[in-house]
Ligand code: ADP
Ligand code: ZN
């Protein structure tokens with residue numbers, strides 16, 4: 065007999081606590097315990113949690129008496145080493161708790177955090193192989209009471225370590241750890257019907273049919289059998305089984321099928337099916353590259369010999385996706401996995417169809433609108449590194465957390481999109497940036513793509529950290545759309561505005577509709593924010609210290625800078641033209657839809673925004689309606705600006721460019737440039753040059769001019785100067801500490817004290833505390849402290865100090881109840 069070793073495990077609990085926790089492993093579990101498996105552990109008062117084993121060792125913890133691991137939930141590790149490394153990186157970089165990182169990473173069915181419950185196995189009727197007395201006691205209790213907590217189980221059998229008992233009950237198929245907590249993935253079963261094996265030839269089938277037809281009572285069974293032959297394409301294909309519900313849908317009754325089964329003519333059985341839809345499509349050949357694509361493709365390859373990250377800057381519709389397809393093919397030919405990141409699920413609908421044409425079922429989609437079991441199924445397939453399925457994962461930001469084994473390529477399409485950033489809850493990560501770290505861990509190449517790259521990525525490319533490849537022409541020589549401004553100031557003076565619509569836009573809409581072309585109208589959803597603006601010239605007051613416009617705060621009736629806290633009372637006249645006509649502006653998509661119905665009563669309208677796309681298939685429905693020309697005018701928020709590829713859009717209207725430009729944020733110009741260029745890119749595409757109308761009070765604004773000229777380089781050159789001058793990214797890194805408390809007095813005193821202690825170290829790199837735009841949320845008063853650090857400062861050192869200061873602050877009795885959210889690299 066080998067010596068009994070006492071093992072301990074460090075586990076990550078699904079809680080916002082900074083460290084791992086140590087538990088003792090009962091001897092019975094020594095063989096089974098492993099890094100990456102889930103375990104059930106007690107924590108706090110009589111609470112059980114599902115935790116992940118991060119380390120197994122023999123070191124006895126010094127400071128506290130350890131409790132025992134109660135149960136192991138997995139037969140094999142569900143989290144890989146590389147994932148742990150990634151989680152550690154994220155926790156450190158984003159100043160997040162490891163438990164929060166785990167919560168973001170795991171599908172929630174993996175990590176339930178209430179009390180574990182035991183219940184009877186749904187198919188339990190009697191135990192095979194006998195039961196011990198204790199097992200018998202538990203089963204008896206379960207028959208009276210549906211569920212037992214582990215604590216109750218322990219009380220019934222009067223022993224402490226109940227794990228072996230529970231495991232044995234599970235193995236004997238008497239009990240399960242109940243659905244909500246059980247963490248075990250429940251496979252999905254369906255009932256199939258197929259013609260019995262003894263019937264092999266057409267002759268044998270006709271004999272059977274003849275026999276049945278002897279009696280008129282068997283009429284329905286004959287019909288059922290014939291339907292089965294038809295649907296199973298019996299003898300015409302290898303597939304024999306048909307879903308019972310398909311037959312029922314065709315009017316066949318279950319009782320006729322059962323009668324056939326009794327006569328052993330058909331077989332009825334349950335089998336596991338995938339929750340994920342299967343797609344049998346004919347695989348298409350890849351398209352031959354144009355010359356421009358070929359050159360870009362070769363440049364990418366050349367770049368990848370030196371660099372791990374390449375930025376592909378290709379104008380809208382230049383054929384970037386076709387290049388991705390080629391790179392994906394190469395990675396899967398090498399037996400590697402591919403991750404294709406998209407900023408929003410809205411985009412996956414179109415792209416998934418395109419990729420499936422080339423790769424069939426090798427493509428899997430992963431996003432938050434999937435139900436938990438679907439997500440777990442994908443998780444497991446990726447983990448198993450199945451060579452025939454899900455080699456390519458198309459997903460939104462959370463797919464960076466999948467348990468990849470061997471990533472060969474990561475594509476981040478529309479890399480400039482700010483929706484790669486998670487706002488809430490912690491960790492507030494940017495999936496594009498994590499993709500680069502993930503690439504490093506897997507030694508995988510990363511291809512960033514955009515028609516309008518982010519300032520950060522373009523800067524990195526210019527600094528030679530990334531490779532840079534450009535595609536300047538649209539595929540097939542289609543011209544970039546013609547962009548014109550509707551001058552709102554002029555139209556207001558001439559009284560030609562109809563509510564929010566300029567006559568110029570309305571005329572163009574009419575022309576497009578007459579030509580049977582479709583229209584996309586874009587209105588930014590952030591446009592509800594009230595801005596103080598001049599009705600005559602469109603002027604908005606700007607901050608003295610920062611290059612951002614001031615926002616009107618209703619509660620305090622001041623115009624305020626979001627970044628430095630500078631504020632003024634609302635001016636009584638315009639700072640530019642002197643007019644006294646100042647007003648607040650803001651209007652949304654819904655209002656536009658209402659009004660359009662008046663001007664174009666014939667047109668079919670569809671709105672695409674957060675409200676209309678909540679349901680699982682809503683996006684794809686709207687998109688396919690638009691593709692099928694069942695919609696004439698699509699009105700939307702940012703959702704319509706992105707990568708969608710329609711072939712009949714004659715006109716794009718941007719309803720309020722000024723709202724984009726005047727957003728109080730250092731990224732406002734960048735975001736405005738992205739949004740306008742992207743939405744403009746939806747116009748025209750296939751055959752004809754498209755048209756874009758931009759409604760603005762400031763047609764000469766430099767951003768609008770750059771958009772009209774399709775001049776990204778010019779935009780970048782000017783914007784990067786502003787960033788340098790005003791100490792913003794990529795030259796400086798920003799960390800925002802968001803403090804909140806129910807009592808404003810506590811918050812004010814606390815925030816000032818924390819700011820002061822940070823200032824002692826970081827001097828004028830600390831801004832604030834300032835009251836944020838929204839000053840109170842869910843009864844909490846809010847205050848922000850913003851930290852700006854030089855790019856070359858040691859991020860680790862800075863963050864260690866910040867963390868230390870925060871810990872010290874929260875240790876203070878007076879401030880303990882203040883909550884602090886940390887946002888690193890806010891978008
Ligand atoms: P991007 O991703 O840069 O916006 P796409 O890859 O969507 O551009 O290409 C724009 C259009 O041109 C698409 O409809 C696509 O099918 C078509 N296209 C691109 N490359 C080719 C090619 N080599 N052969 C035929 N059609 C192509
Ligand atoms: Zn004015």
Ligand code: ZN
Nearest residue numbers: 607610625628
């Ligand atoms: Zn300011």
